[in-house]
Amino acid sequence: MRHGMWSRPATRGVSLIEMLIAMSIVTLLAAIALPQYRDVRERGYIATMRGDLRNLAVIEESHFYDTSTYTANLATLEAKGFRRSGGTLVQVHEATAIGWSASISHAATLRQCFVFVGAAAPVGSATEDGRMDCG
Numbered sequence: 001m002r003h004g005m006w007s008r009p010a011t012r013g014v015s016l017i018e019m020l021i022a023m024s025i026v027t028l029l030a031a032i033a034l035p036q037y038r039d040v041r042e043r044g045y046i047a048t049m050r051g052d053l054r055n056l057a058v059i060e061e062s063h064f065y066d067t068s069t070y071t072a073n074l075a076t077l078e079a080k081g082f083r084r085s086g087g088t089l090v091q092v093h094e095a096t097a098i099g100w101s102a103s104i105s106h107a108a109t110l111r112q113c114f115v116f117v118g119a120a121a122p123v124g125s126a127t128e129d130g131r132m133d134c135g
Helices: 016-067 074-079
Strands: 088-095 099-106 112-118
Touching: 016 074, 016 088, 016 099, 016 112, 074 088
Parallel strands: none
Antiparallel strands: 088 099, 099 112
């Protein structure tokens, strides 16, 4: 095939403009998807912390049934079956014969969950007896 003086032979491949357009589309999709992914992960961490606090509450009530007092000793609670999820830190702030309070944090998030039961002093953002708050 003969080409004129100003014509160019057909080339194969991707032009720079096509590559830039494709990269722009990928960047736009990533910018949309990444915050949603982070939000899903955050909700997962909060669900994990809530689950651990529920389990702690069950074990605390079991201990109270056996001894007529709550305990702040995590080793005692673990001996009764309490298991915390990986990456979480559980703290029992107060435990007496009339109530207890605790908080939990996760290494992968800055959020914490709090709960208090009975006459224990409220801790963190928990304001209602027996109701968890992850503020």
